[in-house]
Amino acid sequence: METLCPRGFSLVIEGLARFCAPDESLYRRPNGVYEPSLAPVFYNPEMVENRDVTMVTLKTFLVSWSKEFTFLDPMAATGVRGIRFILEVAKGSSKSVNVYMGDISPTAVELMKHNLKISNASSLSNVYVQISLMDANEYMYYLKRLGITLNYIDIDPFGAPLYYIHAALQSICNGGMLGITATDVAVLEGKYPNTLLRRYSVKGLKSLISKEVAVRSLLSFAMRSAAAYDKYIKPLLSYHIKHYVRVFVKVFTGATKASVYLNKCIGKMQHCLNCGFSYFEELNNAAKEAKCPLCGESMIVIGPLWICDLIDYEYVKKTLNIVSEMPWLSKSSINLLTMLSNTNTSVPTIRLTYIAKRLKLNVPPRDIVIECIRSYEYDATLSMYYHDGINTNAPADIIVQCVSKDHRF
Numbered sequence: 001m002e003t004l005c006p007r008g009f010s011l012v013i014e015g016l017a018r019f020c021a022p023d024e025s026l027y028r029r030p031n032g033v034y035e036p037s038l039a040p041v042f043y044n045p046e047m048v049e050n051r052d053v054t055m056v057t058l059k060t061f062l063v064s065w066s067k068e069f070t071f072l073d074p075m076a077a078t079g080v081r082g083i084r085f086i087l088e089v090a091k092g093s094s095k096s097v098n099v100y101m102g103d104i105s106p107t108a109v110e111l112m113k114h115n116l117k118i119s120n121a122s123s124l125s126n127v128y129v130q131i132s133l134m135d136a137n138e139y140m141y142y143l144k145r146l147g148i149t150l151n152y153i154d155i156d157p158f159g160a161p162l163y164y165i166h167a168a169l170q171s172i173c174n175g176g177m178l179g180i181t182a183t184d185v186a187v188l189e190g191k192y193p194n195t196l197l198r199r200y201s202v203k204g205l206k207s208l209i210s211k212e213v214a215v216r217s218l219l220s221f222a223m224r225s226a227a228a229y230d231k232y233i234k235p236l237l238s239y240h241i242k243h244y245v246r247v248f249v250k251v252f253t254g255a256t257k258a259s260v261y262l263n264k265c266i267g268k269m270q271h272c273l274n275c276g277f278s279y280f281e282e283l284n285n286a287a288k289e290a291k292c293p294l295c296g297e298s299m300i301v302i303g304p305l306w307i308c309d310l311i312d313y314e315y316v317k318k319t320l321n322i323v324s325e326m327p328w329l330s331k332s333s334i335n336l337l338t339m340l341s342n343t344n345t346s347v348p349t350i351r352l353t354y355i356a357k358r359l360k361l362n363v364p365p366r367d368i369v370i371e372c373i374r375s376y377e378y379d380a381t382l383s384m385y386y387h388d389g390i391n392t393n394a395p396a397d398i399i400v401q402c403v404s405k406d407h408r409f
C-alpha cells in the first residue's frame with residue numbers, strides 16, 4: 001500500500017477518499033506534535049469536521065440545481081476536498097458535475113493529480129475534473145472570464161481569507177455558495193484591534209464572547225464586500241470550532257436586497273466587559289455611552305458586525321436528515337451539526353460565570369437557568385461556543401432572577 005505514495009508521503013483515508021498526504025512523523029514541532037505547515041503539501045487531519053460538513057452541506061445543496069453543478073477549490077493542497085466531493089457527493093448523482101482544483105504550489109498540484117488517479121475519482125462518467133497551477137484569485141477570475149458558472153467555491157487559505165473574498169463574490173453564480181475558512185482567529189476575536197480594523201474594517205477588542213464576535217466579524221466583512229457588487233449573503237452555517245472559523249453562505253444578486261440586508265443585518269454590539277451582557281443595535285442607532293442593563297457598568301461598542309442569524313435552521317435540519325446516508329462522517333461532525341441546529345443565534349451569547357461573579361453567586365447549572373427563562377416565555381438555548389454560555393432574548397432583569405433563583409433553594 002505504501003508504495004502508492006511518493007517518498008515522504010503516506011496513504012491516508014478520510015471519508016471515502018484514499019490519498020497520499022505528508023508523512024506526519026517527518027514534520028513535527030520540537031514538542032513532537034505534527035505541524036502541517038512544515039510539510040511540502042498541506043494536510044491537516046484536525047480539519048476533518050471542516051471537510052465533513054462541507055460534504056454534507058454540498059450534498060444538500062446539489063439537489064437544488066437542475067442539470068449541471070460546478071465546484072471550485074482554488075487552494076486545494078492534496079486535493080482531498082475535491083476528491084471527497086467527487087466520491088461522496090457527485091458519484092451516483094444524475095447531475096453533470098465539474099470539479100476545478102488548483103494551488104499555487106507546483107508540488108501540491110503534482111500530488112493532487114496523483115491523488116486523483118489513486119482514488120479512482122477521475123473515472124466517473126458524470127464528472128469532469130481540471131487541475132491547475134494558478135494563484136487562487138487568478139483562477140477565479142479566469143473561470144469567470146471563460147463564462148463558467150461556478151456554483152460552489154471553497155476558500156481555505158493559510159490564515160486570513162479576505163484576500164480571496166472579492167474574487168469569490170464576483171465569480172460565484174447567483175444563488176451559489178461560498179465556504180470560507182479563517183484561521184486568523186486571534187485577529188477576528190479582537191486580540192489585535194488594529195489588525196482587525198485594517199483587515200476586516202471592524203472596530204473591536206477581545207470581549208467575553210470573542211468566539212462569536214469572530215464569526216460575526218467575518219460575515220460582516222463578506223456582506224459589506226458583497227454589497228459593493230450589488231450582492232448579498234445568506235448564511236447557511238457559521239461557526240467557530242477548534243482553531244478556525246467556518247462559514248457557508250449563499251450569494252445572491254440584487255442591489256435593493258443588498259441594501260435591505262446591509263441595513264438589517266449589519267449593526268453593532270453593545271458589550272459589557274464586566275458581566276458579559278450584550279445586545280445588538282442598528283448601525284445608526286448605536287448609543288455612544290450605554291450602561292449595562294444587567295450590572296450598570298459602561299459598555300463597549302463592537303462593530304460593524306453581522307447581527308442576524310448565523311444559521312439557516314431549515315438548511316441544517318436538511319443536512320441532519322441526510323447524515324445517515326453518509327456513515328463515514330465523523331461523530332464530531334454530526335455533533336457539530338446537531339449543536340448548530342439547537343442554538344439560537346439571533347441574540348448574542350451571555351456567560352453565566354461572569355454574571356454569577358457579578359452577583360456574587362456560585363455559577364448555576366445552565367439547564368436550570370434555561371428552564372427558568374423559558375418559564376417566563378422567553379427563548380433560551382445552550383451556547384455552542386462556551387460551556388457556561390446561553391443564548392436568550394430575555395431582558396436583563398429576568399436573567400438576573402434566573403441566575404439568582406437557583407441559590408434560594
Ligand SMILES: C[S@@+](CC[C@H](N)C(=O)[O-])C[C@H]1O[C@@H](n2cnc3c(N)ncnc32)[C@H](O)[C@@H]1O
Pocket residue numbers: 041042043044047051074075076077078079080081102103104105108134135136137156157158
Ligand atoms: C490551508 S491549505 C488548503 C487545505 C485544503 N483546502 C484542505 O482541505 O486540505 C492552503 C493551500 O493554499 C495554497 N495557497 C497559498 N496561497 C495561494 C494562492 N495565492 N493561490 C492558490 N493557492 C494558494 C497553499 O499552497 C496550500 O496548499
